[in-house]
Amino acid sequence: MIRxxxxxxxxxxxxxxxIKNSGVYFEGTLGFGGHTEEILKRLDKRGSIVSTDVxxxxxxxxxxxxxxxxRIRLYNFNFSLIDIIAKxxxxxxxxxxxxxxxxxxxxxxxxxxxxxxxxxxxxxxRLDKNLRKTAADFLNSETEExxxxxxxKYGEEKNSRKxxxxxxxxxxxxxxxxxxxxxxxISSVTNPKYLTKTLSRVFQALRIYVNNELDILKSFxxxxxxxxxxxxxxxxxxxxxxxxxxxxxxxxxxxxxxVCPPDAPICTCNKVKRxxxxxxxxxxxxxxxxxxxxxxxxxxxxxxxxx
Ligand SMILES: C[S@@+](CC[C@H](N)C(=O)[O-])C[C@H]1O[C@@H](n2cnc3c(N)ncnc32)[C@H](O)[C@@H]1O
Numbered sequence: 001m002i003r004x005x006x007x008x009x010x011x012x013x014x015x016x017x018x019i020k021n022s023g024v025y026f027e028g029t030l031g032f033g034g035h036t037e038e039i040l041k042r043l044d045k046r047g048s049i050v051s052t053d054v055x056x057x058x059x060x061x062x063x064x065x066x067x068x069x070x071r072i073r074l075y076n077f078n079f080s081l082i083d084i085i086a087k088x089x090x091x092x093x094x095x096x097x098x099x100x101x102x103x104x105x106x107x108x109x110x111x112x113x114x115x116x117x118x119x120x121x122x123x124x125x126r127l128d129k130n131l132r133k134t135a136a137d138f139l140n141s142e143t144e145e146x147x148x149x150x151x152x153k154y155g156e157e158k159n160s161r162k163x164x165x166x167x168x169x170x171x172x173x174x175x176x177x178x179x180x181x182x183x184x185x186i187s188s189v190t191n192p193k194y195l196t197k198t199l200s201r202v203f204q205a206l207r208i209y210v211n212n213e214l215d216i217l218k219s220f221x222x223x224x225x226x227x228x229x230x231x232x233x234x235x236x237x238x239x240x241x242x243x244x245x246x247x248x249x250x251x252x253x254x255x256x257x258x259v260c261p262p263d264a265p266i267c268t269c270n271k272v273k274r275x276x277x278x279x280x281x282x283x284x285x286x287x288x289x290x291x292x293x294x295x296x297x298x299x300x301x302x303x304x305x306x307x
Pocket of ligand 1: 004005006008028029032033034036054058077079102103104127141204216
C-alpha cells in the first residue's frame with residue numbers, strides 16, 4: 001500500500017495563492033498533488049495549473065491521479081526551470097507561484113526511495129535520478145574534512161567531525177553502499193539519547209548536498225519573479241532554517257529599490273523593487289495541525305506579492 005502525504009499549511013498557503021479563480025498557477029513541488037488538488041478545487045473551468053516534480057515517481061503518480069483533469073499540465077522538471085516551463089506553455093506570466101520544499105512523506109516512508117535511515121536501502125538520496133552523484137558516491141570519494149563540512153553546514157550537526165572521521169575510517173577499508181551501513185557508523189559515535197535527531201540531521205544534510213537544494217532554491221526564486229504577474233503571489237513553504245533564511249533574505253532584497261552604499265552621492269545601482277512582503281513573520285502550522293501531522297512542525301510559510 002502506498003502511504004501518501006498530508007499537505008502542510010494547505011488552507012493558509014492556497015488562500016494566499018489564489019487571487020483569481022480563472023488564473024493560471026504554478027506549483028513547483030507536485031509531490032502527491034495535495035496542494036495542486038486544492039488549487040484545482042478553487043479554480044473555475046477557465047483556470048488552470050502547471051505543476052512539476054523532479055522525482056519521476058511523484059510525477060508518474062500524479063499523472064494517474066489527475067488523468068481525468070484537463071485543467072492541469074504536468075512536468076517532470078526541476079522547479080528552477082520555471083522560466084523554461086513558462087516558455088513551453090507559451091505563457092508570459094503565472095497568476096501565482098507555490099513551492100512546498102523538501103521531500104514528501106512517501107519519499108521518507110518508502111524504503112525503495114532511499115531517503116530515510118529507518119529502512120535499509122541504497123544510500124542514494126537523489127530526487128532526480130539523472131544526477132551524477134549519489135550520497136554513497138560522495139561519502140566514498142570525498143575527504144574527511146569535506147564530509148564534516150557538509151554535515152555541519154546542511155545538518156547543523158555538532159558532532160560532524162567525529163562522524164566524518166568514522167565514515168572516512170570505514171571507507172578506507174570498504175565502500176558504503178547502504179543506508180544501514182551509514183546508520184551503524186553514526187550510531188557508533190552518538191549518544192543513544194540523541195541518535196534519532198543526529199541520524200535525521202546527517203541524512204538531511206546529505207540530501208540537501210546531493211540535490212544542491214539551496215542553490216536550486218535561489219535560482220527558482222530568481223527565475224520566478226520575472227514570470228509572476230503583477231499582483232501575483234510567490235508562496236513558499238520551507239522546512240529547514242537554511243531554506244527559510246534564503247527565502248527571507250531574497251524577499252527582503254526584492255523589496256529594496258536601491259542597494260548603493262549609504263554614502264554614495266547618487267544612486268547608480270539601477271535596482272528595481274519587485275516584491276512586497278505579505279507575511280512580516282512566517283505563518284506557522286497550528287497546534288491541531290502539528291498534532292495531526294508531526295511532519296508539519298518545522299514548516300514556515302512566507303508570501304510576497306509582485307509589484
Ligand atoms: C513536501 S513535497 C510536496 C508535497 C505536495 N505539496 C503535496 O501536498 O502532495 C516536496 C516535493 O518537491 C519535490 N522537489 C524537491 N525539490 C524539487 C525541485 N528542485 N524541483 C522539482 N521538484 C522538487 C520532491 O520530489 C517532493 O515530491
